Amino acid sequence: MPLYDYKCESCGKGFEVSHRMSETPKISCPDCSSDQVRKVLSTGGVMGTTTGGSTTDLPPSPCMGGGCAGGMCGL
Numbered sequence: 001m002p003l004y005d006y007k008c009e010s011c012g013k014g015f016e017v018s019h020r021m022s023e024t025p026k027i028s029c030p031d032c033s034s035d036q037v038r039k040v041l042s043t044g045g046v047m048g049t050t051t052g053g054s055t056t057d058l059p060p061s062p063c064m065g066g067g068c069a070g071g072m073c074g075l
């Protein structure tokens with residue numbers, strides 16, 4: 001079960017709650033018992049996968065880069 005980061009709007013305390021992704025349980029602050037908490041999106045662990053691009057530099061069609069030199073595309 002994934003862990004989610006929550007932050008209390010009342011006292012500012014951050015804490016983690018484990019629950020299913022499809023569930024939104026009633027969560028209250030473990031420190032001050034306030035229910036004014038909001039989910040904090042985690043920024044760790046998933047960064048660094050959108051950079052690069054060397055694999056997307058291919059031409060949109062094999063014909064554009066001379067790939068049809070054998071007449072495979074029928075042009």
Ligand SMILES: [Zn+2]
Nearest residue numbers: 008011029032
């Ligand atoms: Zn609190």
